[in-house]
Amino acid sequence: MIDVGLLDPATGDAAELVGDAAYAAAMIEVEVALLGALADVGAAPAVEIDPAALAGTVDVAAVARECRGGGNPVIPLLGALRPLLPGDVRDVLHLGATSQDVLDSATMLVAARVRERVAADLAEVRAGLAALADAHRGTAVAGRTLGQQAAPTVFGLRIAVLLDGIDRAGAALAALELPAQLGGSVGSVAVLADVLGQERAAQVRRRFAERLGLTERAGVWHVERGPVASLAAALAILLGALGRLGLEVAQGARSELGELDLALDAGEGGSSAMPQKRNPVAAVLLVAAGRRAPGLAATVLGAQLALDDRPAGDWHAEWQPLRELLRLAVESAALARGLVPALAVAADRMAANLDATDGAIHAERAQWALVPAVGRARAAALVRDALATGEAFVPALLRLVEGDPEAAPAVERLRAVTASGGPVGLSDALIDASIGGTR
Amino acid sequence: MIDVGLLDPATGDAAELVGDAAYAAAMIEVEVALLGALADVGAAPAVEIDPAALAGTVDVAAVARECRGGGNPVIPLLGALRPLLPGDVRDVLHLGATSQDVLDSATMLVAARVRERVAADLAEVRAGLAALADAHRGTAVAGRTLGQQAAPTVFGLRIAVLLDGIDRAGAALAALELPAQLGGSVGSVAVLADVLGQERAAQVRRRFAERLGLTERAGVWHVERGPVASLAAALAILLGALGRLGLEVAQGARSELGELDLALDAGEGGSSAMPQKRNPVAAVLLVAAGRRAPGLAATVLGAQLALDDRPAGDWHAEWQPLRELLRLAVESAALARGLVPALAVAADRMAANLDATDGAIHAERAQWALVPAVGRARAAALVRDALATGEAFVPALLRLVEGDPEAAPAVERLRAVTASGGPVGLSDALIDASIGGTR
Amino acid sequence: MIDVGLLDPATGDAAELVGDAAYAAAMIEVEVALLGALADVGAAPAVEIDPAALAGTVDVAAVARECRGGGNPVIPLLGALRPLLPGDVRDVLHLGATSQDVLDSATMLVAARVRERVAADLAEVRAGLAALADAHRGTAVAGRTLGQQAAPTVFGLRIAVLLDGIDRAGAALAALELPAQLGGSVGSVAVLADVLGQERAAQVRRRFAERLGLTERAGVWHVERGPVASLAAALAILLGALGRLGLEVAQGARSELGELDLALDAGEGGSSAMPQKRNPVAAVLLVAAGRRAPGLAATVLGAQLALDDRPAGDWHAEWQPLRELLRLAVESAALARGLVPALAVAADRMAANLDATDGAIHAERAQWALVPAVGRARAAALVRDALATGEAFVPALLRLVEGDPEAAPAVERLRAVTASGGPVGLSDALIDASIGGTR
Amino acid sequence: MIDVGLLDPATGDAAELVGDAAYAAAMIEVEVALLGALADVGAAPAVEIDPAALAGTVDVAAVARECRGGGNPVIPLLGALRPLLPGDVRDVLHLGATSQDVLDSATMLVAARVRERVAADLAEVRAGLAALADAHRGTAVAGRTLGQQAAPTVFGLRIAVLLDGIDRAGAALAALELPAQLGGSVGSVAVLADVLGQERAAQVRRRFAERLGLTERAGVWHVERGPVASLAAALAILLGALGRLGLEVAQGARSELGELDLALDAGEGGSSAMPQKRNPVAAVLLVAAGRRAPGLAATVLGAQLALDDRPAGDWHAEWQPLRELLRLAVESAALARGLVPALAVAADRMAANLDATDGAIHAERAQWALVPAVGRARAAALVRDALATGEAFVPALLRLVEGDPEAAPAVERLRAVTASGGPVGLSDALIDASIGGTR
Numbered sequence A, B, C, D: 001m002i003d004v005g006l007l008d009p010a011t012g013d014a015a016e017l018v019g020d021a022a023y024a025a026a027m028i029e030v031e032v033a034l035l036g037a038l039a040d041v042g043a044a045p046a047v048e049i050d051p052a053a054l055a056g057t058v059d060v061a062a063v064a065r066e067c068r069g070g071g072n073p074v075i076p077l078l079g080a081l082r083p084l085l086p087g088d089v090r091d092v093l094h095l096g097a098t099s100q101d102v103l104d105s106a107t108m109l110v111a112a113r114v115r116e117r118v119a120a121d122l123a124e125v126r127a128g129l130a131a132l133a134d135a136h137r138g139t140a141v142a143g144r145t146l147g148q149q150a151a152p153t154v155f156g157l158r159i160a161v162l163l164d165g166i167d168r169a170g171a172a173l174a175a176l177e178l179p180a181q182l183g184g185s186v187g188s189v190a191v192l193a194d195v196l197g198q199e200r201a202a203q204v205r206r207r208f209a210e211r212l213g214l215t216e217r218a219g220v221w222h223v224e225r226g227p228v229a230s231l232a233a234a235l236a237i238l239l240g241a242l243g244r245l246g247l248e249v250a251q252g253a254r255s256e257l258g259e260l261d262l263a264l265d266a267g268e269g270g271s272s273a274m275p276q277k278r279n280p281v282a283a284v285l286l287v288a289a290g291r292r293a294p295g296l297a298a299t300v301l302g303a304q305l306a307l308d309d310r311p312a313g314d315w316h317a318e319w320q321p322l323r324e325l326l327r328l329a330v331e332s333a334a335l336a337r338g339l340v341p342a343l344a345v346a347a348d349r350m351a352a353n354l355d356a357t358d359g360a361i362h363a364e365r366a367q368w369a370l371v372p373a374v375g376r377a378r379a380a381a382l383v384r385d386a387l388a389t390g391e392a393f394v395p396a397l398l399r400l401v402e403g404d405p406e407a408a409p410a411v412e413r414l415r416a417v418t419a420s421g422g423p424v425g426l427s428d429a430l431i432d433a434s435i436g437g438t439r
Helices: A013-018 A020-040 A051-057 A060-066 A074-084 A099-135 A155-175 A190-212 A226-252 A281-302 A314-342 A347-353 A360-388 A393-402 A408-417 A427-436 B013-018 B020-040 B051-057 B060-066 B074-084 B099-135 B155-175 B190-212 B226-252 B281-302 B314-342 B347-357 B360-388 B393-402 B408-417 B427-436 C013-018 C020-040 C051-057 C060-066 C074-084 C099-135 C155-175 C190-212 C226-252 C281-302 C314-342 C347-357 C360-388 C393-402 C408-417 C427-436 D013-018 D020-040 D051-057 D060-066 D074-084 D099-135 D155-175 D190-212 D226-252 D281-302 D314-342 D347-357 D360-388 D393-402 D408-417 D427-436
Strands: A140-145 A148-154 A260-262 A343-345 B140-145 B148-154 B260-262 B343-345 C140-145 C148-154 C260-262 C343-345 D140-145 D148-154 D260-262 D343-345
Touching: A013 A020, A013 A099, A013 A314, A020 A051, A020 A060, A020 A074, A020 A099, A020 A190, A051 A074, A060 A074, A074 A099, A099 A155, A099 A190, A099 A226, A099 A314, A099 A343, A099 A427, A140 A155, A140 A347, A148 A155, A148 A360, A155 A226, A155 A427, A155 B226, A190 B360, A190 B408, A226 A260, A226 A281, A226 A314, A226 B155, A226 B226, A226 B281, A281 A314, A281 B226, A281 B281, A281 C281, A281 D281, A281 D314, A314 A343, A314 D281, A360 A393, A360 A408, A360 B190, A393 A408, A408 B190, B013 B020, B013 B099, B013 B314, B020 B051, B020 B060, B020 B074, B020 B099, B020 B190, B051 B074, B060 B074, B074 B099, B099 B155, B099 B190, B099 B226, B099 B314, B099 B343, B099 B427, B140 B155, B140 B347, B148 B155, B148 B347, B148 B360, B155 B226, B155 B427, B226 B260, B226 B281, B226 B314, B281 B314, B281 C281, B281 C314, B281 D281, B314 B343, B314 C281, B347 B360, B360 B393, B360 B408, B393 B408, C013 C020, C013 C099, C013 C314, C020 C051, C020 C060, C020 C074, C020 C099, C020 C190, C051 C074, C060 C074, C074 C099, C099 C155, C099 C190, C099 C226, C099 C314, C099 C343, C099 C427, C140 C155, C140 C347, C148 C155, C148 C347, C148 C360, C155 C226, C155 C427, C155 D226, C190 D360, C190 D408, C226 C260, C226 C281, C226 C314, C226 D155, C226 D226, C226 D281, C281 C314, C281 D226, C281 D281, C314 C343, C347 C360, C360 C393, C360 C408, C360 D190, C393 C408, C408 D190, D013 D020, D013 D099, D013 D314, D020 D051, D020 D060, D020 D074, D020 D099, D020 D190, D051 D074, D060 D074, D074 D099, D099 D155, D099 D190, D099 D226, D099 D314, D099 D343, D099 D427, D140 D155, D140 D347, D148 D155, D148 D347, D148 D360, D155 D226, D155 D427, D226 D260, D226 D281, D226 D314, D281 D314, D314 D343, D347 D360, D360 D393, D360 D408, D393 D408
Parallel strands: none
Antiparallel strands: A140 A148, A260 A343, B140 B148, B260 B343, C140 C148, C260 C343, D140 D148, D260 D343
C-alpha cells in the first residue's frame, strides 16, 4: 500500500475512478471486450462474461506484487484471470493482443469515465459561475493589474473570464478522441490476421473499440503517443483554469481584502494550531493541483520520444503521471463544484477597497475623457497635476478642469466616467458571451 | 545581443519569423491595425500607414534597452513610434489598448506566421513519408519492443506510424484558434466604449481582429491563458512527433544497425575531431528540440495561474518559452523537410538484422499457428522446446511439429507465418490509412 | 538576430556575460588555454596569444550561420580562428580536443563569471535584507498562513527567512564544482596520450584546467552530466529564493495591503494605459524568473540520460536552457540588488492591518495561555465562546475569563500574549541567526 | 486505495519506506519526539511512549478520509492519537507546533530512511561497477558519439564514467542537510516561548531535532523551501545517473548490438505475447524513473515561490511529487543493485562490432599520428584519400603512407595507434580515479 490519500487531502471519488482497482477492472473489461469481439466474428465461444464480477474476484495487490518481473501488470493479470474463465475461452484469451494494447485501452477507458465525471461537475461549476457573473454585472470592484489597482471594473466580468477559461478547457477535454488500441506485438495486427484473415481481423478491431465505447483509430499508436500527450495537455489546461479559480478565491478571501468568503462546512478549514482559522481549503487545493499539473504533463509530453515499435521506458514513464493528472482532474472538478456555491461575495468590501487609491484608479478613463477637448498631451498634464496634488483625485481633477476654459466642456464626461457602479465598458456583452457559452 | 543562433545550430529562418525584430514588427502591425479599425468607425484619420516601413525605421535594440522600466516592450515602442506618425494620428495611437493587448495580439500574429511556414514544411514531410511508407510496404524489418527484436514487420508500417503522429500534430496546430486581444487596461473595453459608445467599440474589436487575420473572441483573455497554453501544448506535441522521427533515424543510422542512412550535403555532419564521422545532425537536432519542448510547455501551462485582471509575473514568464517553442517548431519542421528526402533505406541491412535472433523472432506467430491444432498449452510447450534447442528456431520447430501427429497439420500454416517479406497482418490497410490522412 | 532582449525587460549585463559573443569568447579562451597547456609541456610553440583580441576579430553571427552543418559551433569557430593564428600554432590548435571539450569548458567559464557577478550582487542583497531584518525586529505585522491572518509576528522575522533562503542558495551555488572538460573524441584522452605520452597528456589536462581557473576533475564528464545538472539545479533554487522575494514584495505592495512600497526611479513602473500606475516591476520580473526556472532546470536534469560516449541530442538540449538559467540568475540578482534598498516598509499599515480580524488573530496564544489554569478542553471552549460573541476578541475573552474563577489567574498572562509590538517568541534569536549567516 | 503498485512494476520496499503508513508513522514519531523534548525540559510528563506501537493502532485509511476538511493529514491524526495517550500527556500533545512542523519533519524523517536504504544499495552498485570497470580495462569497444562509431575505447572506461556519475550523485544526496522543523503557527516559536520562556523553548527545538536524528536549523523553513528543493534536485540527479545506467544497458542489450546481456531470473523479462522475449526490464524501469524525475523535481522547485509565513497551495503541491521522487530513488537503487551483478559483457560482440566501419573508426588517431611527419593539412588529405578508397581503412592508409617518402616514418606509430585491445589513452588512470572514488 503506497497511497490511500494521506498526502492528498482532496481525494475521495478519485480512488474509485483512477485507483489501482479501477485500472485492474478496466484491463479486465478490455480482455473481455476482446473476447466479445472475437465471438462477434465467430472466433471465440459466445459466452456472456461479466467483467465486473471477474474484477471483484481478482486480488489487485497480489497482481501488483507479481508485476515486477515483466515490467507491466498485464502478464500477472492474465495469470490471475485465466483460471476464472470457462475452459474453452482460456485458449483465446488475449488472442492477437499485446500487453500495451490492454493497458493503453484500459487507460482510455479510465480516462473516458473520468471525463464523464468531470463534465458533470463542470456543468454545475458553469451554472454557478454563470449565475454569479449575471448577479454581479453591476458590482463595482477594483480592476487590478500587476498587483496594483488599475481601473474600476465589475465583479461579474472577472467571474465571466474565469468561467470562459473553465468552459473552454472543459470543451476541449470533451472533444478529445479517446481511441482503443489493438495492434498486437509490433502493431501489425499480424496474429489476428493470421488466425482470422484480414477482413475478420479488421472487424475484430472495430467491434473491440465499439464494445469499449472508444474511438476506433485507423492506425495503431503504440509509439505514436499523440492521444496520451493530448489528453495530458488537455487535463493540464483544465487544471490550470480551475487552479486560477482557486487562486482568485484564495486572494479575494485574504483577511485584509475580504472581497470573497467561503462558507465552510463544519470541520472544514480548521487549523491544528489556531482556533480562529477558517482556511479556504478548497481554493488552496485547487491551486496546488494547478501547480502540479505542468510537471506531470511535461513528463507525458516527453514520453512521445518513444523508440522502435513499442517503447522501452518512455511508455512506462507515462503511467503514473497520467493517472495523477486524471486524479487531480476528478478532485479539482469536485472541489470547484463545492467551492462555487459556497462563495460569498462581499460587495461592500469591494466598494470600500475601491477607495484605496483615493480616486487615482479613475485616472485612465479620466484622461481619455479629456483628450477630445484638449488633446493627448494636455490631458496627460492635467491628470498628472491632479495626481500630484496628493488630494482625492477626482475632485482635484475636476477643480483643475473647471478652471481651464478649453478643458471645461469635458466636465460632464469626466463625471460620467468616474462614477462607480453599474456595467463598465462592454462588460455586459462580455458577460453575456461567457454565460452563453463560447463553443 | 544575446542570441544570434550560436547555441542553436538549427537556426535560420527562425530569426526572421520569431526574432525580436519580428516581434517588434508584429507589435507595430497591431498598433497600425488598431488605428485602422478606429478609422473604420470614423474615430481616427483614414490615412494609410505602412507598418513594414515603420518597422524598418524603429531601432529594436534601443527599444529593448528602454523596456527595463516598464516591464514590457510596448511602452518604449510607443515612444519610438509616435514621432513617426502623422500629427493627427498621434493622439489616437494605442487608444483603448493596454500593453498586453499589443503584445498578446502580436504574439498571435507571430504564431500565425510560424504556423503557416510549419504547415508548408510539414506538407513536404508528409509527402516524403507517404512515399516512403508506400515504397516499403513489403520491406521486411525486425519489429522491436523494449529494445529487443519482437516479431517481423515491414518498414513501411513503421514510417506510416511516424507519419500519422506528425500528421495529427500538424492538424491539431492548424485547427487552433489564434485570437486577437483587445480589452483595455482591465479587460472591460471601458475606454473604447467611453470614447466611441458600446456599439462602435464592439465594431472596433471586430475590425481589429479582421485586419490582423486573427480570430475575434467574444471574451478577453488577459488572464484566461487558454489560447497560449493550447498553443504551447500543440507545439510541444508536434515537436514530440518530429523528435520521434529524429530518434528513429538516429537509431536506424547507428553504425552497427545501418538500416537507415542520411545523404549528407557537403559540410554537413562533420566532426571537429574525427575525419570519418558523418553525424546524422538533423536527426540529432530533432531529438534535442523534442527533449526541450516539454520543459518550455510546462512553464507556459503553469502561467495559467494568473491573478487579478492582468497578471503579475506569470504573463511575463510566458514570453520567452513560447517564443522558443515557436522557434523550435520552425526549425524542426525545416529539419524534417530536409531529412526525409535524404533518408536512404538499407533494405539489405534490415533483412540481415532480421536474422539476429536465429529465427526466434517468429515465435509468437508460430505459436498461434499451432493453437488450433493442439491448444494453447501444448503450442507454448512446442515453441519453448524449439527455443531451448539452441538451434535455428524455425527448422527446429518444424522438426518437432512434424514429429507430433496432432501438431503436424499446422505445418503449412507454420511455414506461411514464418516466411519473410511482403505485407504483414493488416500492414497494408494501416499504411493506406496513414497515407490517406487521418483527418 | 533572435534575441536582443525585447522579450526580456530585465536584460542588460546579462548579454555581456551570457550572450553569444560571451560564449564565443569563452570558446576562444578554451582553445587558447589548450594551446598554452600544450606549450607548458613543450608540445606547442610558446607564443603569447590574447584570446580577447581574437574574440574581437571573429564574426560571431557568421560563425552562428555556419554552425548548421556540424550541429555545434566549434567547427566553424575553428575555421574562423585558424587563419588568425601564427603558422606554427595552427597545426596544434584543438590538438586532443573534441567539440564538446571546448563547449563544455566554455560553458563552465561562462558559469564561473556569472557566479562571480551574482555573488557580488547577492552580497549587497544580503546586507540590505540583514539591515531590514535588524531594523524591524519589533515591527508588528500579521503572520499569515494559507492566505489568512494567523498570529502576530514581526516583519524582521519575515525578512530574515527570505534572507536565509537567498543566503543558502547563494552559498550552494558558490560551493559548486565547475570543472574543465578535456577528454578527446570518446573521453579516453587517446590523441593527447598518443602524441605526448601518458604523463604529459595528464599534465596538459591539469594545466588546461588551471589556466582556465576551473576544477580539474579526475574523470571526463561528456556523458556524466552531473556538473551541468547540479549547476542548473543550484541556479533554479537561487531563482526560486529570489522569486519568493519578488512574490512577497508584489503581495505586500498590493494597493489594499500597502505594507510595502517600492521607491521607483523616474520612468520605472509606468503603464502604457494608466497614468497613475506605479508597478513593482522588479518584483514582478523576479517572480517571472522564478516561474521559468523549474521548466528550464527540468530539461537540463533530463539531459542526464545521455547515451554512448558523447550524447546525441541530449547534450544539445542543454545549451539554451542552461544559458537561460544563467541569464536569469544575472538578471534576478541585479533586480534584487536594486529592489532591496528601494523597499519602503509601511509599519503603520502593518499595524492597521493587524486589526483586520478584530483581535481573533490572538486566539492561538490566548488559548495556550489558559491551558495551565483550566486545561486544554476548557481553554478551547473559552476561546470558542469569545470568538462566537462577534465582538472584539481580546476584551470578550478577558470578560469571560475574569468571570470564571478557575481561569481568572491567567488574566495577566493573557494580557501579555495579546499585546502588540516588540519581539515575538524566539524572533530575535532567529533574526540573529539569519543575519549571522547560516553557513 | 489509490496505489498499491499496479502501475509501478518496480515497487516493493518503497511502500514500506514511503507509503502512507510510513508517513503516518513518521508523523507520530514527530509528535512523540516533541512530547519527549518537552519532557526533557520538564514541560511534559516523562512517560515512555512507543511511536511504533501507536502507529500500529492508528487507522491510516480513516485518517486519510478525514483529512479532507483541513487540507492536511495532521489534524485528523491528532484526533486519532489523543485518545491513545495517557491523560496527562493529552494536553501537551502538539504544544507549540503547527501542522506543517509535523509534516515537514516527518517528510525529512522519511527522506533520511530512504537515503539510508539508497546508500546501502548504491554501495553494492558501486562495488559491482568498480569490479566491472577493473575487469574490462582492456576490453576493446567502439566509442560512439552522436550514435555513430567514433574511435575505439575500452568498456571499462565506459563503466567508470557511469560509476562516477552514480557515485557523485550518491555523495551529494548523502551530504544534504535534512533539518527538523519546529516554528509554530507563523514560525516565531511564540507559543513555546510563551509557555516555557525563550531559553527552554530554544532547548525544546534542539532536543526535538536530536531525538529525530535530524539537523537543527537555526531558522525555520516553512516558506524557505531550500531543504525540500535541494532534496528533490539531488534525487533527480541521482535518478538521472541511474537512468543513464539503464539507458546504456538497454542499448547495449539490443538484439543486433548484443554487447550486454542481462541474466534474468525465472519469470523476469517475459512478454504477454512473445514467447522468446527476454526484456531487460530493470534497465527499462531505470530509464522510466529517470524520465519521470525532472517533471517531479520541477514541481518541487517551483513550490519555492511560497507566499506569506506558511504557504497556500505551494506547500501542498510538494507532497506527492517529493514522495514520488523518494519512491523512485528507493526503487531505482534497488533495480540497479540487482542489475549490475546480472550484467554479462559480451567482449566478442564488442570486438566484432568494432569492425562495423571497416577500420574507419581509427581515422582520428591515425591522422594525428601523421601530423608530426607531414603536418596537419597533408595528414588530413592522406586520411581522406584512404577513406575514399572504399577499402578497409587501415591497410589502405598504410599503403598510401608507405608510398609517400615524407609520411613513411610514421608507419610504426600508425600501426600502434590502430591496434586494438588494451588500455586506450589515459583510460587506466581515469578508471583508477573512478574506482578510487571521487569524493
